[in-house]
Amino acid sequence: MLQEHARIVDFIATAEGVTGRKKLQKMVYIMKKLNVPFREKYEFHIYGPYSEELTARIEELCDMGFISEALEDKGSYVQYKYAVTDEGMEFRQAVAASIPKNPEAAALLNAKSARFLELASTLLYFDHLKRDEQIAKLHSVKGKLNFTETEIEEAYRFLGELAQLKLA
Amino acid sequence: MSYATQKLAEEKVFKDPVHRYIHVRDQVIWDLVNSKEFQRLRRIKQLGTSYLVFHGAEHSRFSHSLGVYEIVRRISDDVFHGRPEWDESERLTVLCAALLHDLGHGPFSHSFEKVFNVDHEEFTRAILTGDTEVNGILKKVSSDFPGHVAEVIAKIYSNKQVISLISSQIDADRMDYLQRDAYYTGVSYGHFDMERILRVMRPLDDQVVIKSSGMHAVEDYIMSRYQMYWQVYFHPVARSAEVILRKILQRAKELSESGYEFQQPPTHFLAFFDRSFTLDDYLALDEGVLMTYFQLWINERDPILADLCERFVNRRLFQYVDFDPGTDYKKLGELSALFKKAGIDPEYYLIDDSTSDLPYDFYRPGEEEERLPIQLLMPNGDIKELSRLSQVVDAISGKRRTDYKLYFPAELLIDGKKKAIKQQILEMLREGGI
Numbered sequence: 074m075l076q077e078h079a080r081i082v083d084f085i086a087t088a089e090g091v092t093g094r095k096k097l098q099k100m101v102y103i104m105k106k107l108n109v110p111f112r113e114k115y116e117f118h119i120y121g122p123y124s125e126e127l128t129a130r131i132e133e134l135c136d137m138g139f140i141s142e143a144l145e146d147k148g149s150y151v152q153y154k155y156a157v158t159d160e161g162m163e164f165r166q167a168v169a170a171s172i173p174k175n176p177e178a179a180a181l182l183n184a185k186s187a188r189f190l191e192l193a194s195t196l197l198y199f200d201h202l203k204r205d206e207q208i209a210k211l212h213s214v215k216g217k218l219n220f221t222e223t224e225i226e227e228a229y230r231f232l233g234e235l236a237q238l239k240l241a
Numbered sequence: 242m243s244y245a246t247q248k249l250a251e252e253k254v255f256k257d258p259v260h261r262y263i264h265v266r267d268q269v270i271w272d273l274v275n276s277k278e279f280q281r282l283r284r285i286k287q288l289g290t291s292y293l294v295f296h297g298a299e300h301s302r303f304s305h306s307l308g309v310y311e312i313v314r315r316i317s318d319d320v321f322h323g324r325p326e327w328d329e330s331e332r333l334t335v336l337c338a339a340l341l342h343d344l345g346h347g348p349f350s351h352s353f354e355k356v357f358n359v360d361h362e363e364f365t366r367a368i369l370t371g372d373t374e375v376n377g378i379l380k381k382v383s384s385d386f387p388g389h390v391a392e393v394i395a396k397i398y399s400n401k402q403v404i405s406l407i408s409s410q411i412d413a414d415r416m417d418y419l420q421r422d423a424y425y426t427g428v429s430y431g432h433f434d435m436e437r438i439l440r441v442m443r444p445l446d447d448q449v450v451i452k453s454s455g456m457h458a459v460e461d462y463i464m465s466r467y468q469m470y471w472q473v474y475f476h477p478v479a480r481s482a483e484v485i486l487r488k489i490l491q492r493a494k495e496l497s498e499s500g501y502e503f504q505q506p507p508t509h510f511l512a513f514f515d516r517s518f519t520l521d522d523y524l525a526l527d528e529g530v531l532m533t534y535f536q537l538w539i540n541e542r543d544p545i546l547a548d549l550c551e552r553f554v555n556r557r558l559f560q561y562v563d564f565d566p567g568t569d570y571k572k573l574g575e576l577s578a579l580f581k582k583a584g585i586d587p588e589y590y591l592i593d594d595s596t597s598d599l600p601y602d603f604y605r606p607g608e609e610e611e612r613l614p615i616q617l618l619m620p621n622g623d624i625k626e627l628s629r630l631s632q633v634v635d636a637i638s639g640k641r642r643t644d645y646k647l648y649f650p651a652e653l654l655i656d657g658k659k660k661a662i663k664q665q666i667l668e669m670l671r672e673g674g675i
Contacts, residue, residue: 074570074573074574074577074591074592074593075566075570075573075593078566110358112355112358114354114360116362116395116396117395117396117397118396118612119613129597129599129641129643132597132641132643133566133595133597133643136567136643137565137566137567138567139567160567164570167570167571167574168570210397213397213399214397
C-alpha cells in the first residue's frame with residue numbers, strides 16, 4: 074500500500090533532499106532506466122524525459138505533509154527545494170522499510186547539475202539508438218543548449234559508473 | 242506520381258457520429274487503415290472499464306484514431322493550407338502521426354501497463370519502425386518516413402508545430418476524445434465549439450496559437466475537459482473495475498511464478514510474466530483474448546483468481562470509501578492486519594487507489610515547468626498566455642485535484658465466519674475510522 078509514494082519519499086530521504094524540480098525529474102528517470110523499480114511513466118517534454126505522474130506524486134506528498142517544498146531565490150531564477158519532513162520520515166519508517174536503498178547512486182546524481190542530468194537523461198532516452206545516432210538526436214532536440222563533446226563524454230562515463238553500481 | 246502523393250480514384254468516407262464523415266483521399270492513409278495493426282484497434286476499447294458504468298462506452302481506439310486524423314486533416318487542408326508559417330511538406334507526416342498515435346495501446350492499457358511495467362508509447366514506436374505492415378506502408382513513402390512519424394508521436398520531431406497538433410494542451414487528440422467519449426457515455430459534458438477553435442488556430446513560430454477572438458471557445462473546451470475527467474474518466478466505480486483487473490493480472494502472474502497448475506494456462510501472458518515478450522506477443526493480445534481468459538479462469542481452482550474474474554465478468558465490483566493517506570496510512574496497516582485475521586488476503590482485497598488531474602497549467606518564469614501554455618494571438622500581433630486574459634481559466638490554472646479511494650469487497654465482510662473481526666473492519670471503514 075502506498076508503495077509508489079513511499080519509494081519517492083525514500084529516494085528523497087536517501088538523497089538527503091533535492092533542489093530543483095527538473096533535477097528531481099531527471100534523477101528519478103535515470104534511476105528508473107537503471108532498473109530501480111519506480112513506476113512513474115515518462116514522456117519526452119521540453120527539458121527531456123519528464124513524468125507528469127511524478128509531478129502529481131510530489132504534489133500529493135507535499136499535501137500529505139511528508140515532503141516539504143521550499144522556494145529558493147537564486148537571483149536570476151528560483152528553485153524548489155524538496156526535503157522529507159519528520160512526518161515523512163515516520164511514513165518512510167512505516168511503509169518504505171522494505172525498499173532497497175541506493176545511497177551511493179543518489180549522492181552521485183545529486184552532485185550533478187540539472188543541465189548535466191538533462192544531458193544524461195536525454196542520452197538515456199535514446200538508448201535504443203547507436204551512440205552516434207544518440208548524439209545526433211541529442212543535438213537535434215537540445216540544439217539550443219550547445220552540449221560540448223567533453224560534456225557528452227562525461228555523461229557517458231557517468232552513466233557507465235552508475236550502471237556499475239548494480240542498483241536494486 | 243509518387244506513393245506519398247498518390248490519391249484514391251474516389252474519396253472514401255467513414256460515417257462518424259462525432260465528425261459526421263471522415264474523409265480519406267490519400268492512398269497511404271487508406272493502406273494504413275487497412276493494415277492489421279490498425280485494424281487491431283477495433284478490438285481495444287477507448288475507455289477501458291468505463292463501459293461498466295456508462296453502458297454506451299463500448300467505442301474503440303479505432304474510431305478515436307480516425308477522429309484525430311480527421312481533425313488534423315481539416316486543420317492541415319483547410320485552416321493552415323496556404324499560410325506562410327505552415328510547412329505544407331509536413332502534411333503527410335502529421336496525418337500519419339494523427340492516425341497512428343495510439344497504435345501501441347494494448348488491451349485495458351492502463352492496468353496492463355501497470356502490472357507488466359510496459360509502455361504503450363514504446364510499442365507504438367516498435368510497430369512504426371519494426372517488421373510490421375504499417376512499417377512496410379510508411380517505408381514506401383521513404384526509408385526515413387517511419388522514423389519521422391515515430392518522432393512526432395514521441396514529441397521529439399524537429400517541427401514543433403507538427404507535435405503541437407497531436408500533443409499539447411489543446412490538440413486534436415483531446416478534441417476528439419472529449420467529444421467522442423461524451424457522445425458514447427451519453428453525458429452532457431464534453432461538448433464545446435470545435436468548429437470555432439479550428440477556425441481560429443494559427444501556426445506561429447514553434448507553436449500553434451489561438452486568435453484571441455476564440456478565447457471563449459477555448460474556455461469552454463477547458464471546462465469540458467475538467468468535467469469529463471471528474472465525471473467520466475475518474476469515475477470511482479470504473480476505477481473499482483480497474484482495480485480488480487489489475488489484481489487479476491497480478492494474481493495470474495504470481496500463480497504462474499509459484500508453479501501453480503492452471504486448468505487454462507496463461508499462454509498469452511507467459512512472455513509478459515518473465516519479460517521475454519516480443520512485439521508479436523503484444524500484438525496477439527486484445528480485449529477479446531483477455532476477456533476469454535477471465536471467463537475461463539472463473540473455474541480455476543485458485544479461489545482468489547476465480548473470484549476476481551467472476552467479479553470482473555459479472556460486474557460484482559468492490560465498494561469504496563474515501564481516505565486521506567496523509568493521516569490514515571497507519572490505519573491502513575491495522576486494517577490490513579485485520580483482513581488477514583479475517584482470512585481475506587489484503588494484497589488482493591484491500592486496495593488503495595489515487596487519481597489526480599491538473600486541468601490547465603502555464604509556464605511561470607523562473608520555474609522548471611514542462612507544459613507549453615495555450616497562447617492567444619492578439620489583434621496587434623502580441624502573444625498572451627490564456628490564463629492572463631481568461632478569469633475562468635485563471636481560476637483553475639495550476640490547481641491539481643486529487644482523489645483517494647480505498648477499495649474492498651463489502652459482501653465478504655458481512656457473511657461467513659469471524660464475524661467479530663469483520664464487524665471491526667466494517668466499523669473502521671464506515672464509521673470514519675479511516
